[in-house]
Amino acid sequence: MKEAFNPAINVIREAFAYQNRFAGSTMIFKIDFPVTTGTGFSYLMKDIALLVNSGIRVVIVPGCKEWIDTVLLKHNIVSEYSGAERITSDNAIPLVEMAAFHVATRYMTGLSASRVDAVIGNFVRARGRGVIDGVDMKYTGTVDKIFVSSMRRILDSGMAPILPCIGWSPSGKPYNVPSDEIAVSAASALAAVKLFIVTAGDFLKKEQLIIPAHTRTTADGRILRLNPREADEILMLNKYDDQETAAGERADKDRKKCLDMLRLALSASTAGVERVHIINGCEEGALLNELFTNLGVGTMLYADEYEAIRGIRNSDVPDILHIMEPLVCQDILIRRSAEDIQKKKDDYVVYVIDGSVHACGALHDLGDGQAELAALAADKAYSSMNMGRRIVYYLIEKARGLGMRRVLVFTTKTQDWFELLGFRETSIDTLPQQRRESYNYKRMSKIFALDLFGKPAGGS
Ligand SMILES: CC(C)(COP(=O)(O)OP(=O)(O)OC[C@H]1O[C@@H](n2cnc3c(N)ncnc32)[C@H](O)[C@@H]1OP(=O)(O)O)[C@@H](O)C(=O)NCCC(=O)NCCS
Numbered sequence: 254m255k256e257a258f259n260p261a262i263n264v265i266r267e268a269f270a271y272q273n274r275f276a277g278s279t280m281i282f283k284i285d286f287p288v289t290t291g292t293g294f295s296y297l298m299k300d301i302a303l304l305v306n307s308g309i310r311v312v313i314v315p316g317c318k319e320w321i322d323t324v325l326l327k328h329n330i331v332s333e334y335s336g337a338e339r340i341t342s343d344n345a346i347p348l349v350e351m352a353a354f355h356v357a358t359r360y361m362t363g364l365s366a367s368r369v370d371a372v373i374g375n376f377v378r379a380r381g382r383g384v385i386d387g388v389d390m391k392y393t394g395t396v397d398k399i400f401v402s403s404m405r406r407i408l409d410s411g412m413a414p415i416l417p418c419i420g421w422s423p424s425g426k427p428y429n430v431p432s433d434e435i436a437v438s439a440a441s442a443l444a445a446v447k448l449f450i451v452t453a454g455d456f457l458k459k460e461q462l463i464i465p466a467h468t469r470t471t472a473d474g475r476i477l478r479l480n481p482r483e484a485d486e487i488l489m490l491n492k493y494d495d496q497e498t499a500a501g502e503r504a505d506k507d508r509k510k511c512l513d514m515l516r517l518a519l520s521a522s523t524a525g526v527e528r529v530h531i532i533n534g535c536e537e538g539a540l541l542n543e544l545f546t547n548l549g550v551g552t553m554l555y556a557d558e559y560e561a562i563r564g565i566r567n568s569d570v571p572d573i574l575h576i577m578e579p580l581v582c583q584d585i586l587i588r589r590s591a592e593d594i595q596k597k598k599d600d601y602v603v604y605v606i607d608g609s610v611h612a613c614g615a616l617h618d619l620g621d622g623q624a625e626l627a628a629l630a631a632d633k634a635y636s637s638m639n640m641g642r643r644i645v646y647y648l649i650e651k652a653r654g655l656g657m658r659r660v661l662v663f664t665t666k667t668q669d670w671f672e673l674l675g676f677r678e679t680s681i682d683t684l685p686q687q688r689r690e691s692y693n694y695k696r697m698s699k700i701f702a703l704d705l706f707g708k709p710a711g712g713s
Contacts, residue, residue, distance in 0.1 A: 263634055268545035270609070275544075276308035278446040279408065281526075283436035283517075285316040287453035288534035289359045297451070298363030300540045301413075305369045310408040312443065313371070313415045314436040317356045321429075324352040335385060341392035341429040349392070349429045353417035360415050370412040376400045377435055379420025379428040394420050394428025396435060399442040408443075433517050441524035448521045449543075450514055451534035454507075457514070457552040461507045463490045471548075472637070478553040478560075481522050484515050518554040529554040547606045548635070562647045565601040565613075570594050572610035573603065577630050585666050586630060587696075594628075601628065602647060604640045612640040616648040621685040622658040624648075629662075645674055653705050660705065661688075663698035676701035 282301065288294060305311050318339075325332055325345055333340045341349055357373045364371045378398040382390035397420070407414045416439060418432040440448045459474040465486055469477040479487070491512055518529040532539045532551035543549040553559070565573070570591050580586040594601060597617065604612035612631040616624050626648050631641045652660050661684070662671055668678070679702040681689055692698075 264546060267547060267609070268541075271545045272307060275446065277310070279310040279312065279443045280304070280447045280449065281312045281314060281436055281440040281443070281445045282449045282451060283314045283316060283432060284360075284449075284451040284534060285453055286319045286356060288451055289315070289356065291453060291535045293535045293537050294359075295363060295366065296537050297534050297540060298360070299367055300538070302364055302367030302369040303541070304544075305364075305411065305413055306367075310443075311413045312404070312408070312439055312445070313360050313413060314432050314439065315353075315356045315360055315415065315417060316432045317353050317418050318432075320356050321349050321352045324348050324355075335388045335390065338382075338390070338431070339393060339429065340388065340390055343391065346392040346427060346429065350419055350427055353419050353429075357415045357417040364413060370410075371415055372407050372412050373415045373417060374403065374407065375421055376404050376414060376416055376439075377420035377430060378423065379430050380422055381426075381428060392428055394422075394430045396420060396430055396438040397422075399438050401442050404439070404443065437517070437521045437524050437526075440521055440526045445526055446528065447544075448518075448526045448529045449540070450517060450529065450531045451540070452510070452514065452531065453533070453535050454510075455533050455536075456507065456511050457531055461511050462487060465490070469638075475550075476552045477548070478555060479515075480555060480559075481519055484519050484522075484554055488512060488515055488519070515554075522554055522556045525556075527556050528559075547609060547611070560604070560606045562602050562604050562644060565594075565598060565603050567595075569603050569610050569613075573601070573613045573628075573630075576610070576613060576632050577628070579633065580630050586628065589628065602644060604631075604644055606635070611635045612644055614641075614644040614648055616651055616660075618655070618657075619661070619685045619688045622656070623685055623688075624652045624655070624657045624660050625688070626660050626662045641670075642674065649703065649705070658705055660703045662701045664701065665696065665698050668699050668701060671701045674703075676703045678702075 288297065301311055322332070325348055328348055330345050330348070332345065354373065361371050361373065376399060377396055378400065379394035380397045382393050382395055384390070404414050416435050418430055418435060420428050420430040422428065436448060457476045459470050459476065464476065465483070468479070468483060471477055491508060514531050518531060521529045530543050530549070530551050530553050532543050536550065539550050543551045573594060574591060577586050577589065581588045597615065600615040600617050602614055603610045614629040615627050617627060619625050626645065629641060629644060649660055662676060664671060679700050681692055681700060683702070684692070684700070
């Protein structure tokens with residue numbers, strides 16, 4: 254086979270795999286108001302329409318805060334707040350309704366351009382927040398119930414429900430309900446597979462927050478993915494007091510926005526949403542990139558096991574061969590057949606991201622308390638994501654668990670990398686006899702070793 258790496262083909266493969274998996278599932282889009290004012294909005298709507306047309310059930314929850322502020326100000330109403338929550342007064346609620354429906358119609362317009370039917374509906378039953386700490390919240394409400402069967406009827410007929418930030422009491426009294434709360438309640442009630450938090454701007458970058466050293470980030474500093482425990486850790490490290498904000502300070506505003514989004518993502522995750530994605534709605538193609546590629550372009554909070562190192566299954570063998578092939582062609586790895594791998598199946602592990610194999614490695618017992626780390630390869634499109642390193646650490650721990658005293662590796666091109674991980678060059682004389690006899694003198698690989706006693710994995 255010829256050099257197999259072709260980024261475009263890989264993207265198409267990933268996209269098809271995801272499309273198959275998501276058809277028929279429900280996704281909620283909570284979209285911040287400023288996104289609707291940007292030039293990218295029409296593209297975002299086109300991409301959402303594409304999802305609807307490909308069989309994904311889409312629900313839109315428009316954020317409206319800034320537009321409500323504008324409308325109220327035009328009518329000389331300055332909102333009072335209790336903490337971060339607006340107190341919706343008697344004279345404000347008709348204007349809030351008007352503003353909420355005005356924003357919802359922007360989505361109707363956007364989807365109409367792609368001939369996707371949408372319905373702005375009264376799908377939220379609300380009740381008043383009442384009096385909190387002596388403060389009457391007036392027409393500010395909370396979600397009492399999502400009318401799931403009505404929404405399902407709309408979704409079943411291929412239409413997209415739009416939920417403005419208004420809910421009604423059983424007697425028909427309107428309440429202003431935060432769109433964040435509506436989005437989480439709808440996602441939970443409809444058992445959505447994903448909630449997208451679509452913002453206007455690049456958030457959750459490492460320069461905006463204090464983050465633990467183990468947080469997965471990309472080269473440009475984007476926080477790639479977090480599990481709920483890690484998200485919680487970031488919230489703790491950046492404990493934020495609203496009083497702290499010096500007015501107009503950009504860095505503080507960005508930090509607050511990041512933390513608000515993390516809190517929202519975490520509450521969705523706690524409510525049972527498996528994946529929450531935070532993306533920049535002003536970046537063209539961000540939605541499709543995030544949805545249909547493993548690396549995405551946003552930040553994902555995942556409640557389940559998203560990436561893992563595990564033993565191999567029969568169905569992994571073609572993927573392993575596919576990852577190795579370009580490296581075999583470059584003479585970096587020796588050629589192995591499917592049978593070779595099957596024969597030593599228990600020695601192999603794979604690095605899996607969202608169900609797809611992206612790296613592999615093996616640990617062979619050489620006897621005499623020594624093991625050989627071999628067949629280590631990472632998918633080129635996913636290099637420098639620490640997958641190689643994590644497989645090495647995993648196999649070192651495995652060797653340690655098996656009571657091995659030394660891990661060896663034979664390499665022609667990767668000595669510097671192994672040295673970084675704590676391996677040191679050794680001579681052929683130190684190999685167990687059988688391995689000494691099978692050493693390929695034509696290939697002349699260098700031999701590196703890591704002594705295990707007392708050393709943590711990866712330490713040099
Ligand atoms: C070695 C290999 C497994 C690393 O996989 P990976 O998932 O990209 O590894 P990591 O993310 O943990 O490490 C990447 C870092 O190692 C560096 N690196 C990769 N290959 C290297 C090499 N041959 N020599 C020195 N450094 C190397 C990268 O430049 C990167 O540096 P950065 O973190 O400063 O950007 C991968 O490059 C590969 O498949 N190589 C070919 C196969 C091979 O050599 N196998 C070992 C023989 S068994």
